[in-house]
Amino acid sequence: MKLVTAIIKPFTLDDVKGALEQLGVLGMTVSEVQGYGRQKGHTEVYRGAEYSVDFVPKIKVEVVVDDTAVEKVLEAVVEAARTGKIGDGKVWVTPVDAVVRVRTGERGSDAL
Amino acid sequence: MNTGDTAWVLISAALVMLMTPGLAFFYGGMVRSKSVLNMLMMSFISLAVVSVLWVLYGYSLAFGNDIGAGLLGGFGNIGLKGVIGQLTGADGHQTPVLAFVMFQLMFAIITPALISGAIADRAKFWGWTLFIGLWVTIVYFPVAHWVFAFSSADGSTVGGWIANNLKALDFAGGTAVHINAGAAGLAVALVLGKRKGWPKEPMRPHNLPFVLLGAALLWFGWYGFNAGSALAANETAAVAFTTTTVATAAAVLGWLLVEQFRDGKPTTLGAASGAVAGLVAITPACAFVSPLGAIAIGVIAGALCSLAVGLKFRFGFDDSLDVVGVHLVGGLVGTLLIGFFGTTSVNSAGADGLFYGGGFSQLGKQAVAAFAVLGFSFVLTFIIAFVVNKTVGFRATEEAEVAGIDEAEHAESAYEFGAFSSARGANKGSVTAGATAVLEGSNKS
Numbered sequence: 001m002k003l004v005t006a007i008i009k010p011f012t013l014d015d016v017k018g019a020l021e022q023l024g025v026l027g028m029t030v031s032e033v034q035g036y037g038r039q040k041g042h043t044e045v046y047r048g049a050e051y052s053v054d055f056v057p058k059i060k061v062e063v064v065v066d067d068t069a070v071e072k073v074l075e076a077v078v079e080a081a082r083t084g085k086i087g088d089g090k091v092w093v094t095p096v097d098a099v100v101r102v103r104t105g106e107r108g109s110d111a112l
Numbered sequence: 113m114n115t116g117d118t119a120w121v122l123i124s125a126a127l128v129m130l131m132t133p134g135l136a137f138f139y140g141g142m143v144r145s146k147s148v149l150n151m152l153m154m155s156f157i158s159l160a161v162v163s164v165l166w167v168l169y170g171y172s173l174a175f176g177n178d179i180g181a182g183l184l185g186g187f188g189n190i191g192l193k194g195v196i197g198q199l200t201g202a203d204g205h206q207t208p209v210l211a212f213v214m215f216q217l218m219f220a221i222i223t224p225a226l227i228s229g230a231i232a233d234r235a236k237f238w239g240w241t242l243f244i245g246l247w248v249t250i251v252y253f254p255v256a257h258w259v260f261a262f263s264s265a266d267g268s269t270v271g272g273w274i275a276n277n278l279k280a281l282d283f284a285g286g287t288a289v290h291i292n293a294g295a296a297g298l299a300v301a302l303v304l305g306k307r308k309g310w311p312k313e314p315m316r317p318h319n320l321p322f323v324l325l326g327a328a329l330l331w332f333g334w335y336g337f338n339a340g341s342a343l344a345a346n347e348t349a350a351v352a353f354t355t356t357t358v359a360t361a362a363a364v365l366g367w368l369l370v371e372q373f374r375d376g377k378p379t380t381l382g383a384a385s386g387a388v389a390g391l392v393a394i395t396p397a398c399a400f401v402s403p404l405g406a407i408a409i410g411v412i413a414g415a416l417c418s419l420a421v422g423l424k425f426r427f428g429f430d431d432s433l434d435v436v437g438v439h440l441v442g443g444l445v446g447t448l449l450i451g452f453f454g455t456t457s458v459n460s461a462g463a464d465g466l467f468y469g470g471g472f473s474q475l476g477k478q479a480v481a482a483f484a485v486l487g488f489s490f491v492l493t494f495i496i497a498f499v500v501n502k503t504v505g506f507r508a509t510e511e512a513e514v515a516g517i518d519e520a521e522h523a524e525s526a527y528e529f530g531a532f533s534s535a536r537g538a539n540k541g542s543v544t545a546g547a548t549a550v551l552e553g554s555n556k557s
Contacts, residue, residue, distance in 0.1 A: 044316065045375045047385060047421045047434060051314035 001099055001109065002070045006061045006091040007033065008081040013059050015080040020063060023076055026112070029062045039087035058089060064096055066109050114205050117344040121211040124340025127333045128218035132159055132225050134329025138384065139229045141322025142433050144315055146516025147233045148322075148526045154228035154240055161244050162221045167192055170220060171213050173253035175261050175271075182273030185257045205344045215340060216260065223252050223289045227493075229433030230297030231304050233315075234513050237521045239506035243300075246496045251296065251489055252288075259288040259481070280481035281454065281462060281474070283352065284341040286396025286447040287485040294440025295486045297431060299493035304507045306430035308514060315432075320380045327384035331360060334391045338398040351458055352398040356391065359398075359410030363390025366414025382418065385438060389417035392442030397450045400462035405453035413445045440486070447482045451475025 008016055013030065020028060034055035041054040065073050070093060077091050101111040136155035140148045162170070169190050176185035189195055195213060199206040224244045228235075259282050261271035274280050274287070282288065307315070317323060338356045342349035367386025368378040393413030394406055401409065421437035424430065431437065451474045454465035464470030500506045512520030519525060 045371075045377065045379065046317060046381055047437075048371070048375060048418065049311075049422070049425065050375075051316055053314065053316075 001096040007089040019076040019080040118207045120345035124336035125215040127336025131333035138326025141319040142317040145318040149518040155225040158225040174256040178270035226293035230301040230435040232432035280477040282396040283399040290439045290443030295489040296493040297435030303497035355406035359394035359406040360390035362410030363414030366411040367418040370418040386414040393446035401453045
């Protein structure tokens, strides 16, 4: 099993969620995060005081999927999150050793 | 009794009442989302506290017969004794004293509310509430007496020293309201200290539309403040209405031009702040200067205040929402500029300033009034805030400040940010999941 983590622009969340649902991904975890990459932050001025806003608001989407589904999921997320402009985000995949469904105690792929 | 004049005074009182919630939004939009409710409440509680104190003894201390030297009103009108059924004003323009009582109450309400901007994000609510009660009693009611209480023509009621002995001009409260609140703001900001992280951490306004909405409500209500201060529906009121409009407009332009040259962009916050700076500056002068004089005062106030808001960074005091830069500086600008732009061609009750052949005499009187109020307010406010902080507590804990003063002081949060779900999800009821979970939890126990 793999953990797919995607950092995306907030307004693409609905599309990403829709794309994952289409693939039959049954759950996901979403968090509001802040950060920067090559996009960097920007400067705002309030009553003459400059604030450099380093961290840009982003959404982090996390899904655990079966090994066989990883490529399709990656493709779907990237497709849905892409605007072609700087700051679209990143997606990465990490191995997952074990998954347990809390309610039933099922393990592995059955728990997804 | 003149019904037209009475109607105008009552409507003006209601207009000025609206300024306090307007101010709440003006300030509320400027703070971070975790402290907006506390910011709104700091203004709203002033409506509650001061209204009660005003009826009990505030009106009497401000407008009762002077106890000596024009410093304070007496106790003759405690509980509004001897007020009901009485009339005030010149023959043919008499209005109920009670209408004047309500009109002046609204000034007493907004003045302490103005101070709250200096201590955004970090004041304990009950500490602030106690502070308001003490501050209006010890600072505002006496100063309102000095400035607003005119001796009656027949000498039966004696008023305050600035209005009657010094004869400085302050039509609607440049000294009593704005210099007073601005100096007090500086004092409380010094007593409570800086917010954690200021000035390094960015503390951006969370809702600029609120700020502009608040500024617009203030501008609207200010017609009651300034034109209403004529206490009659007459030429003086129309003059004040005109100068208020044009000075405010000019101040918006003045502030935005400074921003354009200095920062490269005209901002929404700048437009809202410029409007308020213009309103503040024209307040003392509105019935004593020509419309052209008002434009000059507005431009000067807008430009000067937009520069003055930078002072806090230079001197290191956390006047969070620029009560000093806008109200103290704007109030000083307006009060002193009467000494230059005042003209009796507009109002025979006014005076000719330096530019109208009046010499320096009026300017000197204006300066004495301005700095007397500034000094009195700063010193006494500092003591009051210090005592409140040492007794019931005024400054919130660092933990409360970081978590957000709304949660710590009111157990509320202004906004539901948890809604990741799309509209489709909301229809399925996922938005209410949090509330359901709490109910289930309580059933279990």
